[in-house]
Amino acid sequence: MGKDPNKPRGKTSSYAYFVQTCREEHKKKNPGTSVNFSEFSKKCSERWKTMSSKEKGKFEEMAKTDKVRYDREMKNYVPPKGAKGGKKKKDPNAPKRPPSAFFVFCSDHRPKVKSENPGISIGDIAKKLGEMWSKLSPKEKAPYEQKAMKLKEKYEKVKRGPILGTSNNNLLFCTH
Numbered sequence: 001m002g003k004d005p006n007k008p009r010g011k012t013s014s015y016a017y018f019v020q021t022c023r024e025e026h027k028k029k030n031p032g033t034s035v036n037f038s039e040f041s042k043k044c045s046e047r048w049k050t051m052s053s054k055e056k057g058k059f060e061e062m063a064k065t066d067k068v069r070y071d072r073e074m075k076n077y078v079p080p081k082g083a084k085g086g087k088k089k090k091d092p093n094a095p096k097r098p099p100s101a102f103f104v105f106c107s108d109h110r111p112k113v114k115s116e117n118p119g120i121s122i123g124d125i126a127k128k129l130g131e132m133w134s135k136l137s138p139k140e141k142a143p144y145e146q147k148a149m150k151l152k153e154k155y156e157k158v159k160r161g162p163i164l165g166t167s168n169n170n171l172l173f174c175t176h
Contacts, residue, residue, distance in 0.1 A: 004079065004080055006077070006080075007077060007079070008070055008073035008074055008077055009070075010070065011063070011066050011067045011069075011070040012062075012063060012066045013063055014056060014059040014060040014062065014063040015048060015059070016063075017059045017062045017063060017066075018044065018048055018051075018056070018059045019041075019044050021059075022040075022043075022044045022047070023035075023040075026040070094159075095155055095158045095159060097155065098148065098151035098152045098154070098155040099148060099151065100148055101141060101144040101145040101147070101148040102130075102133055102144070103148075104144045104147045104148050104151070105129070105132075105133055105136075105141075105144045106126075106129045106133075108144075109129060109132060110125060110129065113125050113128050113129060113132075
């Protein structure tokens with residue numbers, strides 16, 4: 001579902017008003033020239049940081065006025081019927097999704113990589129494991145893929161619902 005076109009426009013911050021003013025100044029000084037957005041943003045940011053609170057006051061007033069407008073419009077705004085209220089809640093009792101073959105591989109090899117490289121960051125461990133995985137031949141990956149497939153089948157069985165007289169909804173997917 002798309003965005004509601006009748007929903008009030010969000011409130012504009014004092015900094016956003018300042019940047020808008022900078023943009024207009026830039027257009028007047030340099031008509032017809034394109035703007036390097038990252039450079040322009042850096043310059044605006046530096047200028048904003050050096051401004052006194054008195055200089056910022058004008059923009060803060062504009063933001064306050066806009067906040068009043070936004071609050072007023074939101075009071076009168078009625079969301080369309082049938083609109084979803086955020087994300088669907090996840091069932092806390094739902095079984096955990098099974099790991100992929102790569103994650104099965106990682107859980108088997110992570111302790112070894114950690115012990116061989118004490119003090120290594122989590123990100124670097126993941127990189128090493130990724131490199132190790134990509135160097136494996138399809139034949140070497142097969143046992144991990146089979147294990148992942150079994151875990152997936154187990155997950156699908158549990159996901160379909162409990163079999164009469166059993167309590168499958170609390171199965172854990174261990175890779176060992």
